[in-house]
Amino acid sequence: MSTAEFQRWEGRYAPERYLFGTAPNAFLAAQRARLPKAGLALSIADGEGRNGVWLAQQGLDVVSADFSPTAQAKARALAASRGVTITTELIDLANWEWPAEAFDVIVSIFAQPLERKRLFAGIRRALKPGGLLLLEGYPPKQLQYGTGGPGEIERLYTRAHLEAAFGDFSQVQIDEYDAEVSEGEGHGGMSALIDIVAVK
Numbered sequence: 001m002s003t004a005e006f007q008r009w010e011g012r013y014a015p016e017r018y019l020f021g022t023a024p025n026a027f028l029a030a031q032r033a034r035l036p037k038a039g040l041a042l043s044i045a046d047g048e049g050r051n052g053v054w055l056a057q058q059g060l061d062v063v064s065a066d067f068s069p070t071a072q073a074k075a076r077a078l079a080a081s082r083g084v085t086i087t088t089e090l091i092d093l094a095n096w097e098w099p100a101e102a103f104d105v106i107v108s109i110f111a112q113p114l115e116r117k118r119l120f121a122g123i124r125r126a127l128k129p130g131g132l133l134l135l136e137g138y139p140p141k142q143l144q145y146g147t148g149g150p151g152e153i154e155r156l157y158t159r160a161h162l163e164a165a166f167g168d169f170s171q172v173q174i175d176e177y178d179a180e181v182s183e184g185e186g187h188g189g190m191s192a193l194i195d196i197v198a199v200k
């Protein structure tokens with residue numbers, strides 16, 4: 001992990017408010033009917049837990065993984081306020097040993113990996129056969145909007161990246177579109193988005 005990157009996120013999460021709000025990401029919430037009724041879900045780069053907590057509210061056991069202890073304290077508080085529990089796991093995506101075939105669902109919302117191939121390989125490894133992948137990120141067009149997300153092209157996602165990584169999964173659906181996003185102070189305004197739904 002880069003120390004500067006860690007400190008940047010710790011600083012962003014330090015104020016009491018939830019940087020990206022407490023409502024789940026709209027793409028994730030729209031996939032509710034696809035979720036299994038029970039099972040183990042991983043929400044990767046889950047930050048303050050808005051998505052992991054929502055998954056727990058759907059009846060799943062949830063591992064909420066991120067490298068920010070400040071965000072994870074807020075994630076646990078959010079879970080408690082909703083009457084659910086989540087397991088927070090403090091991990092660094094740069095060197096985390098992804099477990100094999102461990103999760104029924106993996107959710108990745110706006111993870112910004114410098115090592116995208118490592119993230120994708122980890123997701124492939126950690127999903128159980130038949131497991132569901134739900135991922136949303138920003139494509140390069142988002143650099144024109146500037147309404148959220150990283151400024152570096154290496155941290156953005158294209159259809160080609162997703163097809164190369166997950167094209168052999170079943171029920172693959174990749175969508176690229178523009179939409180109005182309202183997620184706390186962190187993400188707001190017209191945005192370019194790309195997401196994938198796929199089953200291992």
Ligand SMILES: C[S@@+](CC[C@H](N)C(=O)[O-])C[C@H]1O[C@@H](n2cnc3c(N)ncnc32)[C@H](O)[C@@H]1O
Nearest residue numbers: 009020045046047066067068092093094109110
């Ligand atoms: C744009 S935020 C998204 C947070 C959350 N998924 C959401 O949608 O509310 C990106 C997240 O990645 C986390 N992150 C960045 N680099 C990381 C790393 N190397 N290992 C683990 N988490 C990391 C940050 O702490 C932050 O929570």
